[in-house]
Amino acid sequence: MRKVVAGTGRLVRSWRGAPSPPLPEAPAGWVSGPPDFVGVGTARSGTTWWDELIHAHPLVDRAPGIPKEVHFFDRFWDGSFRDADIDGYHAYFARRPGHIAGEWTPGYMVDFWVPALLRRAAPKARLLVLLRDPIERFRSGLTLTENRLTLQWTPRAAANGGFQRGCYADQLERLWATFPREQVLVLQYERCVADTATELRRTFTFLGLDPSAVDEIDVDRRVNETRVEKVPLSADQIRTLARAYGPENQRLATLLPDLDLSHWGAGAT
Numbered sequence: 001m002r003k004v005v006a007g008t009g010r011l012v013r014s015w016r017g018a019p020s021p022p023l024p025e026a027p028a029g030w031v032s033g034p035p036d037f038v039g040v041g042t043a044r045s046g047t048t049w050w051d052e053l054i055h056a057h058p059l060v061d062r063a064p065g066i067p068k069e070v071h072f073f074d075r076f077w078d079g080s081f082r083d084a085d086i087d088g089y090h091a092y093f094a095r096r097p098g099h100i101a102g103e104w105t106p107g108y109m110v111d112f113w114v115p116a117l118l119r120r121a122a123p124k125a126r127l128l129v130l131l132r133d134p135i136e137r138f139r140s141g142l143t144l145t146e147n148r149l150t151l152q153w154t155p156r157a158a159a160n161g162g163f164q165r166g167c168y169a170d171q172l173e174r175l176w177a178t179f180p181r182e183q184v185l186v187l188q189y190e191r192c193v194a195d196t197a198t199e200l201r202r203t204f205t206f207l208g209l210d211p212s213a214v215d216e217i218d219v220d221r222r223v224n225e226t227r228v229e230k231v232p233l234s235a236d237q238i239r240t241l242a243r244a245y246g247p248e249n250q251r252l253a254t255l256l257p258d259l260d261l262s263h264w265g266a267g268a269t
Helices: 047-054 074-078 084-090 114-121 134-146 155-165 168-176 189-194 196-206 211-216 235-255 261-268
Strands: 037-041 100-104 126-131 184-188
Touching: 037 047, 037 114, 037 168, 047 100, 047 126, 047 196, 084 114, 126 168, 126 189, 126 196, 134 155, 134 235, 134 261, 168 184, 168 235, 184 189, 184 196, 189 196, 189 261, 196 211, 235 261
Parallel strands: 037 100, 037 126, 126 184
Antiparallel strands: none
16 A cells, blocks of 8 residues: 655654654655565676666656665664564655656665565565676675775675675575565676666566667666776686686576576686
8 A cells, every 4th residue: 555655754763663864755746655676686786777777767766865775674684673664664665656666775685684574565576686797796896895994894704795795596595485486587787788778678577667668768878887996806816706606606597597607707617
């Protein structure tokens, strides 16, 4: 059920019962409800770019002041999520009648507790997963970590965390154990780069949108590209990562027969 939220400036209760900051007011006549789609993975795989392309469709809304990444479920790792929190999540997704709305928080697929909570809060949402060559994703993620000093990760912790994020098979199986496979679209970043229009049409069709809208969208515009120099990986590091990811990638290819491992270079074998 969708609710009128425009002009309320309502508070969303936090996980400890204290009020979270007020949600921005939605435009008059917009209604809130469960998200129609949620991007759940993966970090440093072009998700901001793809989210921007989705929101270029004329029937996709995002209320002013609402971020791409809501991170609503991050704090519920301790089992504190209650049914009362569901309305708080829905409040982020105001849209015009007849339009759709959603978010993309790449960490949702990594956090083991999120799929079950997302299923409770948005059981009909269509889920999006964007996968990238795990070695390149590792390099990009490590670059970001080393340039965000506020994270205060040690190099060892950053390397371990970055590696685990590229173990996609376990993450997908956990997701599919909670949501039907037909509700999950898995995209390959390299294919999206190589043939953006085709993959975007595929995405729009999955979301129940008119795919012909792609013809009116500038699919060559890129957003959120890395502006800093990437962390260099030695030949030994690349070989070590390739050996470690090899079995993971082969298992992933079994789960996703359409996956083209030839796009993943050293990480494919």
